[in-house]
Amino acid sequence: MNEFEKQYQELLNFLKFDDFTILTKRIIDLTLDTEDLNHYKKTNDFLIWLDQNENNVEGKKEKYQAVLSNLHATLSNKPIAEKQVLVSTSGLEKSYGSSSFGLGPIEMELRQGEILGLVGENGNGKTTLLRCLCGELYATGGTINYHFKYDDQFDLRTRLVYIPQRTDTWYGSMFENLQFTASSYGYKPEENELIIELIIARLGLRKFRNHSWKSLSSGYKMRFELARMLLRKPKILLIDEPLANLDILAQQTVLEDFKAIAKSPFRPIGIVLSSQQLYEVEKTSDQVIFLKHGKQKNLHEKSVSENEIPIENYLVIEFESEWSQSQLGETFGKLDLVSLQFNGGTYIVSFKESVTVYDFMNLLVSEKIPVQYFRNISNSTRRFFVS
Amino acid sequence: MFKNIQKYLLINHPLLWNLKIVPVSAFLILFNIIFILLGYLNGAIDFTETDNDYSRNDNDDIIIFFSVMISILTAIVWLVYYLKNNALKSYYPKNNFSLFKEWLLILVVCFLNSSLIMAYLYGKDLKVRSYYTESEAKKRCEILSQGSFFVSGSYSYHYNNDNYEGDAMIEAANYDVDTATAVVDSVKIKDHFFYRGRKYSNFSLLDKNINSYSFFGYNEDSLRKMKIKDWLFYNKKDSVKSLFKNYLAIVKEHKLKANIDEDKWTELVYDYPKFEKYKNIGAEEFEVSYDYENEIRRNQIDTSEQYVKKVKDTYYLYNKYYVPENSLKHSYETISNSWTKPSVSIDTILLLLYIAIGFSLVLFSFRVTSGRNFLIAIVALGVVNILIGILTAIISSEYFYLSALLLLTIILFVYFILVINRRKGKGISGITLNATLWLLPSFGPIVYAIVLELAKSTTNYYEIIDIGLRNEKFPFISFLKDYAYELLWFNVLFIFIMMLFFSRKIKQWRGIAEN
Numbered sequence: 001m002n003e004f005e006k007q008y009q010e011l012l013n014f015l016k017f018d019d020f021t022i023l024t025k026r027i028i029d030l031t032l033d034t035e036d037l038n039h040y041k042k043t044n045d046f047l048i049w050l051d052q053n054e055n056n057v058e059g060k061k062e063k064y065q066a067v068l069s070n071l072h073a074t075l076s077n078k079p080i081a082e083k084q085v086l087v088s089t090s091g092l093e094k095s096y097g098s099s100s101f102g103l104g105p106i107e108m109e110l111r112q113g114e115i116l117g118l119v120g121e122n123g124n125g126k127t128t129l130l131r132c133l134c135g136e137l138y139a140t141g142g143t144i145n146y147h148f149k150y151d152d153q154f155d156l157r158t159r160l161v162y163i164p165q166r167t168d169t170w171y172g173s174m175f176e177n178l179q180f181t182a183s184s185y186g187y188k189p190e191e192n193e194l195i196i197e198l199i200i201a202r203l204g205l206r207k208f209r210n211h212s213w214k215s216l217s218s219g220y221k222m223r224f225e226l227a228r229m230l231l232r233k234p235k236i237l238l239i240d241e242p243l244a245n246l247d248i249l250a251q252q253t254v255l256e257d258f259k260a261i262a263k264s265p266f267r268p269i270g271i272v273l274s275s276q277q278l279y280e281v282e283k284t285s286d287q288v289i290f291l292k293h294g295k296q297k298n299l300h301e302k303s304v305s306e307n308e309i310p311i312e313n314y315l316v317i318e319f320e321s322e323w324s325q326s327q328l329g330e331t332f333g334k335l336d337l338v339s340l341q342f343n344g345g346t347y348i349v350s351f352k353e354s355v356t357v358y359d360f361m362n363l364l365v366s367e368k369i370p371v372q373y374f375r376n377i378s379n380s381t382r383r384f385f386v387s
Numbered sequence: 388m389f390k391n392i393q394k395y396l397l398i399n400h401p402l403l404w405n406l407k408i409v410p411v412s413a414f415l416i417l418f419n420i421i422f423i424l425l426g427y428l429n430g431a432i433d434f435t436e437t438d439n440d441y442s443r444n445d446n447d448d449i450i451i452f453f454s455v456m457i458s459i460l461t462a463i464v465w466l467v468y469y470l471k472n473n474a475l476k477s478y479y480p481k482n483n484f485s486l487f488k489e490w491l492l493i494l495v496v497c498f499l500n501s502s503l504i505m506a507y508l509y510g511k512d513l514k515v516r517s518y519y520t521e522s523e524a525k526k527r528c529e530i531l532s533q534g535s536f537f538v539s540g541s542y543s544y545h546y547n548n549d550n551y552e553g554d555a556m557i558e559a560a561n562y563d564v565d566t567a568t569a570v571v572d573s574v575k576i577k578d579h580f581f582y583r584g585r586k587y588s589n590f591s592l593l594d595k596n597i598n599s600y601s602f603f604g605y606n607e608d609s610l611r612k613m614k615i616k617d618w619l620f621y622n623k624k625d626s627v628k629s630l631f632k633n634y635l636a637i638v639k640e641h642k643l644k645a646n647i648d649e650d651k652w653t654e655l656v657y658d659y660p661k662f663e664k665y666k667n668i669g670a671e672e673f674e675v676s677y678d679y680e681n682e683i684r685r686n687q688i689d690t691s692e693q694y695v696k697k698v699k700d701t702y703y704l705y706n707k708y709y710v711p712e713n714s715l716k717h718s719y720e721t722i723s724n725s726w727t728k729p730s731v732s733i734d735t736i737l738l739l740l741y742i743a744i745g746f747s748l749v750l751f752s753f754r755v756t757s758g759r760n761f762l763i764a765i766v767a768l769g770v771v772n773i774l775i776g777i778l779t780a781i782i783s784s785e786y787f788y789l790s791a792l793l794l795l796t797i798i799l800f801v802y803f804i805l806v807i808n809r810r811k812g813k814g815i816s817g818i819t820l821n822a823t824l825w826l827l828p829s830f831g832p833i834v835y836a837i838v839l840e841l842a843k844s845t846t847n848y849y850e851i852i853d854i855g856l857r858n859e860k861f862p863f864i865s866f867l868k869d870y871a872y873e874l875l876w877f878n879v880l881f882i883f884i885m886m887l888f889f890s891r892k893i894k895q896w897r898g899i900a901e902n
Contacts, residue, residue, distance in 0.1 A: 136900055154897050
């Protein structure tokens with residue numbers, strides 16, 4: 001079963017459990033994958049029908065099924081894209097003249113369909129790395145290799161979309177802006193409006209099509225940037241702090257969107273995103289780079305370069321408890337305790353690798369240790385933040 | 388309609404949509420037409436007006452003021468819409484000619500926006516030309532020019548004319564060698580001249596000058612004058628009378644006032660063969676107001692020709708006999724100029740083109756760089772200009788200022804090319820690119836001025852005063868001077884070619900990393 005068939009099965013399950021919201025989004029993704037005007041029209045008609053028949057569950061199911069089957073028939077014949085390397089860096093460094101801060105050396109490789117998360121505290125080089133990758137800053141050392149064809153630097157930058165944390169203001173109506181992008185990118189006149197309708201529906205922006213930029217919340221501004229990005233069909237999307245200013249639900253939705261966009265079986269793209277939301281990013285990303293003072297730290301990987309710090313495979317647990325550190329230390333001493341740190345409201349405890357998470361849970365139960373929550377961060381870059 | 392056109396352009400031609408080229412061009416074309424119409428309506432000639440009439444009511448100042456206001460407002464509104472989107476800054480795909488196309492379209496808008504005054508003046512010319520065809524106007528100017536011979540005006544005053552000696556010699560030599568010698572010998576006391584061997588007093592009517600119109604050159608005027616003199620010399624009274632008839636017909640047509648008819652006019656001025664006893668025919672009825680007490684004693688008024696009239700406390704001098712020559716001269720000069728020196732000619736279009744190129748380059752440079760770079764460039768170029776000016780004053784060399792500007796342009800250009808090829812970062816090229824583009828139109832003229840000055844100073848050009856000899860000895864300098872306008876057109880071509888080059892390079896430059 002290829003990637004598309006797997007995703008298709010997943011969609012059938014969404015239908016089975018009446019999860020229409022996500023199903024609609026995924027149907028739009030598949031429609032865009034067809035790159036076929038007829039499908040654009042059919043799906044647009046379907047979306048209009050949905051607006052008028054929101055409560056007709058049975059009718060909806062039938063329609064969904066029909067649209068899905070139709071898309072399946074077209075896409076099952078379409079070749080699945082090979083996941084090629086998009087960009088790789090070798091000893092990438094960036095320094096700012098007299099400033100003491102310097103980024104790198106960075107070694108990384110990004111393939112189509114992959115999401116690379118950049119995490120680290122503020123001022124540690126995440127934005128610098130993104131700006132280097134999108135061509136906005138030049139590397140003072142090492143190289144960045146883009147593994148696709150382009151004519152010149154400008155042409156390269158048309159294929160890389162960088163969305164900074166503070167985006168530029170859009171003037172005029174949102175819909176016109178998107179139409180301008182689409183026609184600039186060579187979309188045929190007859191597909192221009194249809195494709196934009198699909199994309200704004202995909203990102204839940206239909207109500208805001210004629211809004212002005214200033215009347216939008218930062219979450220919706222981000223979505224419009226994503227809509228524009230989708231029209232630009234970039235090779236790589238580089239996005240700085242996309243989750244900042246978003247509520248928890250919106251964060252999950254945006255990350256889910258990224259995943260769906262990156263992992264399209266037919267038009268996969270590479271995404272590099274920076275964020276402070278460790279756990280969310282880790283959940284979504286295929287690889288994570290932690291930056292501390294501009295230096296790269298890769299998680300639980302064999303040491304690929306001398307810059308990387310070897311990490312012991314300890315069991316590291318983050319938890320919150322009302323017990324004091326001495327009480328906890330005494331109790332955890334019964335296992336192979338390595339360290340116990342109090343870190344601003346939460347505790348981080350490390351055990352030797354022989355200890356498992358089940359041993360920890362057994363201890364919690366047997367000793368009746370009050371715990372609000374705990375999280376196994378042995379495989380999380382969270383460790384870098386506390387170490 | 389514009390909404391639909393814009394909608395079509397948005398999905399078919401994004402650049403044209405972004406430029407709002409259709410609405411702004413339509414608006415400007417409409418206003419150009421309105422200004423042509425205004426010019427046409429305002430261009431009617433008041434045939435009673437004279438050169439001395441300062442209370443003209445032609446609304447020119449107000450219309451020019453409004454044309455400037457409309458241009459400024461149009462530019463502001465257009466820029467507000469145009470600058471809303473910028474595909475280059477957003478890194479949307481562009482082909483190699485896209486920026487050139489954009490600049491050309493900006494140039495069209497700037498041209499149309501700068502041409503309102505020209506449209507107004509063109510409308511005025513159109514109206515003035517609409518009175519008569521060119522040949523009819525020319526015919527009338529010829530009649531008026533001939534008629535002016537018999538109206539009060541200037542004399543040749545041969546005794547004052549240094550250049551006349553040769554002519555007098557030749558004229559006299561043809562008829563009477565002794566007289567000719569006498570003329571040469573008695574230069575200082577000469578109070579007469581010879582025409583076709585006949586002696587005339589310097590105050591003879593034959594010594595009168597004629598009024599000229601821009602239709603005619605010096606030769607045509609001389610021949611016309613000679614023709615009238617011949618009428619008098621050969622006593623062709625009927626020809627003179629016929630001229631007066633034609634002249635007065637024009638007067639009548641324009642409902643102007645003349646208090647003599649052709650018979651009276653002939654009677655007053657025709658005094659064959661000497662033409663010394665004739666009456667001055669005033670060029671207008673009312674001559675001048677003046678302080679009677681002081682003036683009357685100094686200027687003995689010939690009461691057979693003029694009279695003084697006191698109105699309230701002011702004395703006025705009136706002509707006893709007059710035709711409206713001053714009014715006709717003024718009006719027909721306007722008509723003549725509308726054909727020979729129209730307000731809108733190839734030269735004025737060139738001027739307008741340079742103005743439009745200037746505006747378009749300023750706007751284009753702002754568009755492709757950034758507001759910050761643009762402002763720094765204004766300040767930097769201003770400071771550099773002042774420094775070069777100070778150095779020029781210190782060094783006091785004619786070449787220094789121009790050479791420094793030329794050198795600056797070349798250095799900025801080379802720096803831009805280096806930045807593109809180095810691909811390390813834009814450096815300060817955003818600022819210098821603005822300055823380079825602004826200096827581009829002046830490159831050709833500066834080279835021209837330096838080459839001309841060099842060609843003059845490296846030869847003994849200044850030592851030779853005779854113009855004819857200069858042209859003969861220095862054909863290259865003559866060429867530069869004679870073809871200055873053509874070279875300015877050539878410079879326009881140069882600007883276009885350079886912009887084609889720049890447009891491609893600017894696209895590459897835009898892709899280079901910032902600092």
